[in-house]
Amino acid sequence: MKITPDCIPCLISRVFYEAKLSTTDAHTQLKAEEAAVRAMCNTSFDGPVALLSTAVHRATYRALGDDDPYRSVKQLANETAMRLLPAVRSIIKSSDDKFHSAVIAAIIGNTFDFGVMGFEVVPDDFEKEVSAIYRHGLDIDDTSAMKVLLNNVVYVADNVGEIVYDGLLLEQIRALGGYATLVVRGAPVLTDATIEDVWKFGLDKVASRVMTTGSNAVGINLDEAPADLKEALSNASLIISKGMANFEMLSEYNFRPVAHLMRVKCKPVADAVGAHLGDFIAQLVR
Amino acid sequence: MKITPDCIPCLISRVFYEAKLSTTDAHTQLKAEEAAVRAMCNTSFDGPVALLSTAVHRATYRALGDDDPYRSVKQLANETAMRLLPAVRSIIKSSDDKFHSAVIAAIIGNTFDFGVMGFEVVPDDFEKEVSAIYRHGLDIDDTSAMKVLLNNVVYVADNVGEIVYDGLLLEQIRALGGYATLVVRGAPVLTDATIEDVWKFGLDKVASRVMTTGSNAVGINLDEAPADLKEALSNASLIISKGMANFEMLSEYNFRPVAHLMRVKCKPVADAVGAHLGDFIAQLVR
Numbered sequence: 001m002k003i004t005p006d007c008i009p010c011l012i013s014r015v016f017y018e019a020k021l022s023t024t025d026a027h028t029q030l031k032a033e034e035a036a037v038r039a040m041c042n043t044s045f046d047g048p049v050a051l052l053s054t055a056v057h058r059a060t061y062r063a064l065g066d067d068d069p070y071r072s073v074k075q076l077a078n079e080t081a082m083r084l085l086p087a088v089r090s091i092i093k094s095s096d097d098k099f100h101s102a103v104i105a106a107i108i109g110n111t112f113d114f115g116v117m118g119f120e121v122v123p124d125d126f127e128k129e130v131s132a133i134y135r136h137g138l139d140i141d142d143t144s145a146m147k148v149l150l151n152n153v154v155y156v157a158d159n160v161g162e163i164v165y166d167g168l169l170l171e172q173i174r175a176l177g178g179y180a181t182l183v184v185r186g187a188p189v190l191t192d193a194t195i196e197d198v199w200k201f202g203l204d205k206v207a208s209r210v211m212t213t214g215s216n217a218v219g220i221n222l223d224e225a226p227a228d229l230k231e232a233l234s235n236a237s238l239i240i241s242k243g244m245a246n247f248e249m250l251s252e253y254n255f256r257p258v259a260h261l262m263r264v265k266c267k268p269v270a271d272a273v274g275a276h277l278g279d280f281i282a283q284l285v286r
Numbered sequence: 287m288k289i290t291p292d293c294i295p296c297l298i299s300r301v302f303y304e305a306k307l308s309t310t311d312a313h314t315q316l317k318a319e320e321a322a323v324r325a326m327c328n329t330s331f332d333g334p335v336a337l338l339s340t341a342v343h344r345a346t347y348r349a350l351g352d353d354d355p356y357r358s359v360k361q362l363a364n365e366t367a368m369r370l371l372p373a374v375r376s377i378i379k380s381s382d383d384k385f386h387s388a389v390i391a392a393i394i395g396n397t398f399d400f401g402v403m404g405f406e407v408v409p410d411d412f413e414k415e416v417s418a419i420y421r422h423g424l425d426i427d428d429t430s431a432m433k434v435l436l437n438n439v440v441y442v443a444d445n446v447g448e449i450v451y452d453g454l455l456l457e458q459i460r461a462l463g464g465y466a467t468l469v470v471r472g473a474p475v476l477t478d479a480t481i482e483d484v485w486k487f488g489l490d491k492v493a494s495r496v497m498t499t500g501s502n503a504v505g506i507n508l509d510e511a512p513a514d515l516k517e518a519l520s521n522a523s524l525i526i527s528k529g530m531a532n533f534e535m536l537s538e539y540n541f542r543p544v545a546h547l548m549r550v551k552c553k554p555v556a557d558a559v560g561a562h563l564g565d566f567i568a569q570l571v572r
Contacts, residue, residue: 005315008323009302013295020291029291034331037294041327045320 001248003049004268011053012036015060018190022069035063049268050219050249057189057218068188077114077161077191078200084114085164087127091134092168100143101134102172103261107280108133109165110158110243111263113191133280140275142284146259149238150178155207156220156250157184158243158262163193163203166242170206181232182207186224187216192245219249244269257286287534289335290554297339298322301346304476308355321349335554336505336535343475343504354474363400363447363477364486370400371450373413377420378454386429387420388458389547393566394419395451396444396529397549399477419566426561428570432545435524436464441493442506442536443470444529444548449479449487452528456492467518468493472510473502478531505535530555543572 015036019029039059043052061067068074088105095101108130150173157163163184173180182203185192195212197203204210211232215224222230233239239258241250247260247269264270264279275281301322305315325345329338347353354360374391381387394416436459443449449470459466468489471478481498483489490496497518501510508516519525525544527536533546533555550556550565561567 003316005302005305005312005319008316008319009295009299012298016291016295026291030289030294030331033291033294037323037326040323045316 001049001251001268001272003045003047003052004271006266006268007049007052008040010266011040011056014053014190015056018057018060018069019064021073022064022066028064032060032063035059048249048252050217050245050252051221053245054189054216054218054221058216070188070191074160074188074191074197077159078164078197080114081109081112081161081164082201084123084126085168087123088130088165089168091130092172097143099147099169099172099176102169103143103146103282104134104138104280105165106162106169106242107138107261107263107282109162110261111280112161114161136280138282139279140273140281140283142259143282145284146238146240146282147176149257150176152235152237153178153180153240154232154236154238155180155182155240156242156246157182157193158246159191160193160197161191162242163197164201167201167203167206169240170203174206174208179208181236182210183220183229183232184210184212185216186212186214189216189218190245217249219245219247221249222253247273257284259284287335287537287554287558289331289333289338290557292552292554293335293338294326296552297326297342300339300476301342304343304346304355305350307359308350308352314350318346318349321345334535334538336503336531336538337507339504339531340475340502340507344502356474356477360446360474360477360483363445364450364483366400367395367398367447367450368487370409370412371454373409374416374451375454377416378458383429385433385455385458385462388455389429389432389568390420390424390566391451392448392455392528393424393547393549393568395448396547397566398447400447422566424568425565426559426567426569428545429568431570432524432526432568433462435543436462436466438521438523439464439466439526440518440522440524441466441468441526442528442532443468443479444532445477446479446483447477448528449483449489453487453489453492455526456489460492460494465494467522468496469506469515469518470496470498471502472498472500475502475504476531503535505531505533507535508539533559543570545570 019032036056036059039055043055092098092101153173157166170180185194198210211229213220214226217224233255241258241260243262260283264275270277305318322342322345325341329341378384378387439459443452456466471480484496497515499506500512503510519541525541527544527546529548546569550561556563
């Protein structure tokens, strides 16, 4: 996905947000923004948006002298997501189509910013929200077509918190006889999951194997990815891509088939996938 | 006022907003944002925020090929403000302290974005709002100290719409025997009033004389201002500065005494003047 006019103010707001997460010193915050703006000046506006956001966040982190401004937010997100997991797990357990139900769970994971922006979840409210999403169903639902492509899945994770719900879908893929390679970021960027999160939740025992993207690029940048990841993506019977950043970057490459599982949280992505803002989608691209 | 970390995302959002006002073509909108970002790269982040915003908006307008993206918004603002003027005029008329009441009117003008962002005013609602503001009064109220300094006022206007309420205060200054030089922007920038607005509302007959800032700089940039404006500012018994952009720039110079009349609409300005977000202030700096 290329850069759209919506992306620039969104990205700069995100830089300010992460600068505030990292420090209360206004001078350092401004230096971080200046570094982000300079990174924008040195990056093509005609290219993929994930390349721009990677350059911008790297410059911001460098100026902040902080390799993970989201550290405490991520910890809170993981704790919150874990606390709410049993509610979702029990829905899947009692479901007729556990795979379909687990796909929704994984998208629910992508829906909530656990621990971000003052997200205070009372378990009761969360269960109500989750029930509402299950009743609503998916706005684009290609789960049946996905279900017959599970023998060699590459599962590209997105955020912390969310990843505990990805575990529920990985379980179903394995239960259906599928092989599942879980891919996480090679280093911290935004609230994205890394290998530490995989270990923390024992997802290395749920997935058949685990790989990383090889860097802290937003989404996947093949120029920075290890050879075995490229091979895995090429040979996959199905790539499951979680969230918008992975969509933004995987839409630049030709790996097929790929299923995009996400809550559509911005207009440019909505336009690119042909959905509406706020939609819950499991969209298979062959 | 220097650049704060809040200013950068705010400014970029404003660029996107004005790009959308000017064109529906996404490619042109993005080009405008790129031009704005490049202008930021070429401007010091240690300087006054108004110099940065001037550079950014000029670059944006150039990239849009549009010397006044706010044209239609400004027209609507003027029409809306005029339609609602009688309600405020009658409050002043029945007031014991007409000068004080007119200062509030001028700040009310600075409060509403007439015609901006879907501002739909029913006259009844507006009267209720206005009454509420009069009951609330000013959070910083130096009107008594201002009142004895009116013999040679330089009145630096801010927005269209608002300027019809400035007319009410100019009337009171004249009624109290004061000489009032009205200053508007030398060319269109944002929703700021220009000489065309002065003529439209006959404010050239209300003020003793009218000058412009000599350019479309945000606020006043003395390097671009005509000599007679510098002289007027130097010789003024009182400068009345409307709104945040004029504050941002006049706070860089040493003209005194200056009264800042505004609704405080952002945190950095609130911090700089020692007020709270949302405050209505008439603050005299000697």
